[in-house]
Amino acid sequence: MNPLKLKSWIGRHVRESTVHIQRLQPASDLKVVFCVDGPRNGQSAGLRGYRIAEALRPLGWRSIVIPPQLDLSQRQRILKAEQPQILVLQSSRPLLNRPQLYPEQICVYDLDDADFLDPRDEAKQAVMNCATGSRAAIAGSHYIANFLKQYCQQVEVIWTGSTPLKYSQSPVKENPPxxxxxxxxxxxxxxxxxxxxxxxxxxxxxxxxxxxxxxxxxxxxxxxxxxxxxxxxxxxxxxxxxxxxxxxxxxxxxxxxxxxxxxxxxxxxxxxxxxxxxxxxxxxxxxxxxxxxxxxxxxxxxxxxxxxxxxxxxxxxxxxxxxxxxxxxxxxxxxxxxxxxxLSTEEAAKRTDQLFRQVLNLS
Missing domain, CATH: 3.40.50.2000 (Glycogen Phosphorylase B;)
Structure with a gap:
């Protein structure tokens, strides 16, 4: 095998093993899998993917995160083992984030950027495909929501949140300011x-x-x-x-x-x-x-x-x-x-939990 292909194969399977480690968490009747569009950081994948998944657990959800590097067979293997009620597709940028690839899943599409303004036709078409193929969509802003409502019946605006730092007192600012x-x-x-x-x-x-x-x-x-x-x-x-x-x-x-x-x-x-x-x-x-x-x-x-x-x-x-x-x-x-x-992660997770329960007719 080509050394680069071997390295990629090893990387994907190591990442898959970390997903299966996530599956050691307690069982629940409410299960959700997130297919994120990037690494765990301070950008969309971290704030709207990994951290929301974690914040949903205290609300009764068993939540798993699939990194974008995993191929379709790996994703299908995880979904077959996990049997989630909801599959979240975070953005349409990853080629495998397409509802049509997961016909047995209830998909929720999450879009935080105006990718439909991309001059490339395939980028806008990908957004439309994700919206039309999903049971519901989460929009990061009202501008994005207004576009998604043309293609998806249930659209909810949920702002990106982050985790508040804990301070004993307010930070001291520099002088000159x-x-x-x-x-x-x-x-x-x-x-x-x-x-x-x-x-x-x-x-x-x-x-x-x-x-x-x-x-x-x-x-x-x-x-x-x-x-x-x-x-x-x-x-x-x-x-x-x-x-x-x-x-x-x-x-x-x-x-x-x-x-x-x-x-x-x-x-x-x-x-x-x-x-x-x-x-x-x-x-x-x-x-x-x-x-x-x-x-x-x-x-x-x-x-x-x-x-x-x-x-x-x-x-x-x-x-x-x-x-x-x-x-x-x-x-x-x-x-x-x-x-x-x-604008905290906790608040975003509460609103996400409410949407998921509506999608499943549990509220």
Missing amino acids: IICWACANPHAMHEEASLIQEIMMGISGNLRCQFWLIGVQDLKKGEIFVQPMVDRGIPCKVFPFMPYNKLLDTLRSVSVGLAPLVIEKSPFSAGKSFGKVLAYLNTYTTVVASDCVEHPLFFRSGDNGILVSSLSEWVESVEFLLSNPHKSQHMAEKARADYETR
Whole structure:
């Protein structure tokens, strides 16, 4: 056997063995299997897959997670052994996440990104196939839900949640205060990146601050991006994409987190929900966000964050927070409390549990 094929075969079977280890958990009349679309991390697969599966167990579910590397025969072997009531297909990006491949299963499709806006016809068709072939669908935002409702009768909006950190006291923020933009790949979000530069260049030179850019794939590009700010005398740091726990540790020092979405020029952004905003909220980082998509459904501007619609509002809001650190801290504390009740993994799991029971006519 080709060495690369052998390595792949070994990897798949090692991963399958870890799935069977999950099957050692207590028996239950309620069983669900998640076919996730990526690794266990701070992105969709981790937050909407692995962590939801774990959080469903105290609610009475026996939950198993199948990693995307497993082939069809491995998946079928696990499903035959497990006999779940529900099979969750997380996104249509993995080619094996197709309801048509599992005709005996009740499928629930989970979509957290606007993949139907992909210019490739096959990508949009994959989303439509998953939606039409599933008994129900979970949407990460109302924008995504509105699309899915054309193809699936039962669609529920469930925001991505994360696990609240435990603190003995609120994190101590650095001085001068840090303004941050955390993004999975800032340079792929061209419109938002340009807006961030304009915001930072517009802040009054009389206000002391720092700027951190988190999540770059190319550190050199990141350094070029912040150079105009450095030239203005703003200390800057550039961080690569990092594991989620490290991101949370890094954000503990940050005072203001920026969450721009330019949906007028970047339609894909319209499908976003909270993303790295979850990390801001978890670390008592005051959020300034675009007044669009899901943001107005969570933030009460001036109370638990600030919503803005224009460049001048962005600049004025950041300057206000820099000039009023106590008010900024008060907003962060309110947002953190709201996050625990509305955007935690536990809350997302409760809503997922309710949907599953509706699908099975148990509620």
